[in-house]
Amino acid sequence: ATTRIGTPKRSIHMSNVVEELVFDKREILSTPTLKSKKSLIFNKEEEDIEKILQRVTPKKPAEKTPKRGRRSNSNYLKDSETPKTPKTPKTPSQKLKMLRSGELTPSFKEREKIDQSKSTKNILQLARECLHVSAVPLSLPCREKEFENIYTFLEDKIKDQCGGCMYISGVPGTGKTATVTGVIRALQKQVQEEALPTFDYLEINGMRLTEPRQAYVHIYRQLTGKTVTWEHAHTLLEKRFTTTSPRRMTTVLLVDELDILCNRRQDVVYNLLDWPTKTTARLVVITIANTMDLPERLLMSKVTSRLGLTRLTFQPYSHKQLQEIVTTRLSGSEAFKSEAIQLVARKVAAVSGDARRALDICRRATEIADSSKDKEICVNLLHVQQALSEMIASAKVQAIKNCSRLEQILLQAIAAEVARTGIEETFFMGVYAQLENIAHYSGGVLIPTIGQVLRLCSKLGAQRLIICEHSRNDIFQKILLNVSMDDIHYALKVTSDATT
Amino acid sequence: MPDNFEDFLQIRRFLKERIQRDYTTFRGHEKERENIRQLLQRTAEMAESNSLLLIGPRGAGKTTLINAVLTDLLNNPDFIQNTLIVHLNGYLYTDDKLALKSITIQMQLENACDGKVFGSFAENLAFLLECLKSGNKRSKSVVFILEEFDLFCAHHNQTLLYNLFDVSQSAQAPICILGLTCRLDVIELLEKRVKSRFSHRQVFLFPNAGDVSFYMKLFEILLKIPNENELKKHAKRVASLKLLQSDELTFHRNHYDPGKYKFKKRITEHWNNHIDTLLQHTNVKQALQNLFEFDVSEAGLKIFIFRLIAQLQNCPGKNEITSEQITQLMSSYSNDSKVEILCGLSVLEICLIIAIKHHSEIYDRDPFNFEIIYTRFNKFANISSSMQGIERGVILKAFEHLRNLELLLPIGSCNSSSKVQKEFEMHKLALTFGQIQQAVQRYQVLPTEVTQWSQSSII
Numbered sequence: 014a015t016t017r018i019g020t021p022k023r024s025i026h027m028s029n030v031v032e033e034l035v036f037d038k039r040e041i042l043s044t045p046t047l048k049s050k051k052s053l054i055f056n057k058e059e060e061d062i063e064k065i066l067q068r069v070t071p072k073k074p075a076e077k078t079p080k081r082g083r084r085s086n087s088n089y090l091k092d093s094e095t096p097k098t099p100k101t102p103k104t105p106s107q108k109l110k111m112l113r114s115g116e117l118t119p120s121f122k123e124r125e126k127i128d129q130s131k132s133t134k135n136i137l138q139l140a141r142e143c144l145h146v147s148a149v150p151l152s153l154p155c156r157e158k159e160f161e162n163i164y165t166f167l168e169d170k171i172k173d174q175c176g177g178c179m180y181i182s183g184v185p186g187t188g189k190t191a192t193v194t195g196v197i198r199a200l201q202k203q204v205q206e207e208a209l210p211t212f213d214y215l216e217i218n219g220m221r222l223t224e225p226r227q228a229y230v231h232i233y234r235q236l237t238g239k240t241v242t243w244e245h246a247h248t249l250l251e252k253r254f255t256t257t258s259p260r261r262m263t264t265v266l267l268v269d270e271l272d273i274l275c276n277r278r279q280d281v282v283y284n285l286l287d288w289p290t291k292t293t294a295r296l297v298v299i300t301i302a303n304t305m306d307l308p309e310r311l312l313m314s315k316v317t318s319r320l321g322l323t324r325l326t327f328q329p330y331s332h333k334q335l336q337e338i339v340t341t342r343l344s345g346s347e348a349f350k351s352e353a354i355q356l357v358a359r360k361v362a363a364v365s366g367d368a369r370r371a372l373d374i375c376r377r378a379t380e381i382a383d384s385s386k387d388k389e390i391c392v393n394l395l396h397v398q399q400a401l402s403e404m405i406a407s408a409k410v411q412a413i414k415n416c417s418r419l420e421q422i423l424l425q426a427i428a429a430e431v432a433r434t435g436i437e438e439t440f441f442m443g444v445y446a447q448l449e450n451i452a453h454y455s456g457g458v459l460i461p462t463i464g465q466v467l468r469l470c471s472k473l474g475a476q477r478l479i480i481c482e483h484s485r486n487d488i489f490q491k492i493l494l495n496v497s498m499d500d501i502h503y504a505l506k507v508t509s510d511a512t513t
Numbered sequence: 514m515p516d517n518f519e520d521f522l523q524i525r526r527f528l529k530e531r532i533q534r535d536y537t538t539f540r541g542h543e544k545e546r547e548n549i550r551q552l553l554q555r556t557a558e559m560a561e562s563n564s565l566l567l568i569g570p571r572g573a574g575k576t577t578l579i580n581a582v583l584t585d586l587l588n589n590p591d592f593i594q595n596t597l598i599v600h601l602n603g604y605l606y607t608d609d610k611l612a613l614k615s616i617t618i619q620m621q622l623e624n625a626c627d628g629k630v631f632g633s634f635a636e637n638l639a640f641l642l643e644c645l646k647s648g649n650k651r652s653k654s655v656v657f658i659l660e661e662f663d664l665f666c667a668h669h670n671q672t673l674l675y676n677l678f679d680v681s682q683s684a685q686a687p688i689c690i691l692g693l694t695c696r697l698d699v700i701e702l703l704e705k706r707v708k709s710r711f712s713h714r715q716v717f718l719f720p721n722a723g724d725v726s727f728y729m730k731l732f733e734i735l736l737k738i739p740n741e742n743e744l745k746k747h748a749k750r751v752a753s754l755k756l757l758q759s760d761e762l763t764f765h766r767n768h769y770d771p772g773k774y775k776f777k778k779r780i781t782e783h784w785n786n787h788i789d790t791l792l793q794h795t796n797v798k799q800a801l802q803n804l805f806e807f808d809v810s811e812a813g814l815k816i817f818i819f820r821l822i823a824q825l826q827n828c829p830g831k832n833e834i835t836s837e838q839i840t841q842l843m844s845s846y847s848n849d850s851k852v853e854i855l856c857g858l859s860v861l862e863i864c865l866i867i868a869i870k871h872h873s874e875i876y877d878r879d880p881f882n883f884e885i886i887y888t889r890f891n892k893f894a895n896i897s898s899s900m901q902g903i904e905r906g907v908i909l910k911a912f913e914h915l916r917n918l919e920l921l922l923p924i925g926s927c928n929s930s931s932k933v934q935k936e937f938e939m940h941k942l943a944l945t946f947g948q949i950q951q952a953v954q955r956y957q958v959l960p961t962e963v964t965q966w967s968q969s970s971i972i
Binding site: 105 | 547551559560561562568570571591594595597609621622623624626629631632634635636638639640642643644645647648651652653670672675676679682683684685686695696697698705706708709710712713714715717719720721722723803805806807808809846847848849850851919922941943944945948
């Protein structure tokens, strides 16, 4: 038992006896009431883990601050006070062992200088901070209905103490994950007020895993803090969810980017969705993905059947909603003119309805306004227009204009060859013949040799103005135009007008 | 002129070194430079998270721009104290596993020890994400520089890109992701969720193709010797590079150091005047114009100048750059390497090439095999006086030689070559008729018979 003393806090959290059986000889901890209180505290911690992970709290006596990085004096004293803490790892393998057992928390280097205070920032800088995508507001505007929907689903499941699944879909940037975490936060608040039984909250993200099976490892680590192999984690989780335990609480599992977890065998998705069907598990799984018809398209029918029909689709934001989102973020600040916000909202809603895009464009507009050194500190239409043209950029015309003369002639030659043959795919030899003609007519240009033209080809190919084969094929390579013919004509026409 | 041997050597060495190893001087594009500088500064000072893509054709100075901005910022002590720089190249880190290890080492995380990383790929990723998650506004900013960004898009699931962009869009450690690429359509390579997390800031860096005067000016700057004040200013700037403590960004180790050089005033003046007069020369102007029409990038010009400088020798008449040298070098650019290869062939091989040309002309570039060409050649050999009595084996050998030079390309070599005998394998000709014509004209002492035969296939 002495070896496990390192992380007693986390083990309280495990509400069944499986781990005790596996890691044998662990004494079962105290009364249910105490347990629920402690895990309640833990849930609070999970909620804003970012803030607390660093700090050594008295609840984690065994936690060891790593050698590098910040180590304040108070921490140091605390270390010396508790003699039972594991010693500073001497060798890398010891360190690795501590990392795997969860005794060593990851940390990040601190700044040597504290950043600016808020008072020195001007109105634009403050607005820029509010507009950063990471500054998620406490309640998401324009997602009240979805919030309500998920909230009632989860509340019912937690109250009824049964398991279930939900599938949420929508294009990126429509507030799926933010809404779900918002719901969880609200529920955890309810738990605090003791209006709801306690529950565990775990989350995994398909894209943060190197392979689908690592999902087991991540889930298990969130339960106990230990890192084990996926086979081991799988058996432990299987035991946990399939055996009855008197003091089992409901577990809410959020699975983000579900489509990445689907491999050919689909064993991971199957397991994740099969556990809720067990009465012993009390597991509620919320899955998030982009495509609406993912269950029908990608998943096997038995998995689809387990996923159920409780589904929710997040529609892309309309321009009014985007406008509201931005104004809520700004919260009364007068950094933006209202027509400026409207322009951003309308432009973004017409393309994708992605809130991230709208916020990023607004942020760029504040930067432009900041550097323009105008007397009035306000983002107006011109700034927004510049930001829009920068970020919804089509630089192909500009790229053609900035090609060298011979590269431009080559592009013209390819376009001429396409027009001649009527086929999109052209061959180098035909293009070269056209190029010779055009060079003759335009005058004052040395006709390049074949080797030179091959070089020009691969240069344009690297830029992706054209698509060409490997130049191993020499004069037989196929060339495709990657820009439209109109772009070429437009770019070259306008420049020739400008020069004359 | 530099009468002294030492002076001459110093000038040559200085010019060469400046062209090859000056990694941080960036000219022009003030707006783009300022944009990136401000972005990095905000990341360092205000702990903002950002992402940006720098796009431009090859040789446009993308890396130099980043280096120049970093050099500027290194003068600011706050920047060094508050930021870590992580440098990754898509050609070196071909998958996420390798890239992740390098990130762990460069960020000096706890599971790295003396350049060795412990744990599996999955553990490394989890640990890195935990570390970044544990950070906040008070932790150091990390600047990720991803060169050849388009190659990172080819990694499995784009896990690395997703996670980096995700961190930049959530309340975690402040990071800035700078992607450098030459592909204009790089955003289309990103997966939709990665694309949504990317902030869509794109900076385009196009070489100034509008006017040739900028190009001429650049030529002048690269060849002239700066005065003492400028040298000192440069030396100071280079000295600040020592503050860069990155194992991956190694340009500071072997950077060109202007502090080493000291030129006598007389020599500087003489050399610079000489360059001025050189630039007035019409031939020089024409040569540069031709070069400019082919390649507008600074990198191309630098190669040209390096070749020019390398021709300087310490003897009268050769210790200065002349307009003849420039025109000569320029004409070497327009030499066709294939024609040169043809001129090095034996007469028998030229005869085979001519036979192939005749076949291609008659049958409109139909493929051919050895037998077809052998027959056609034999018709000519029988009536010629110099080509009689060559054995079939010798001709086959010559044919193979042409094939090995890749003047002849086999058709469908991958599937059928093993079954077909080599005399019957079909080929196509990787030359244009113009090239063959040129080679025949340029060939030294080609028998008149062969020249005549090359004009017409009728014997």
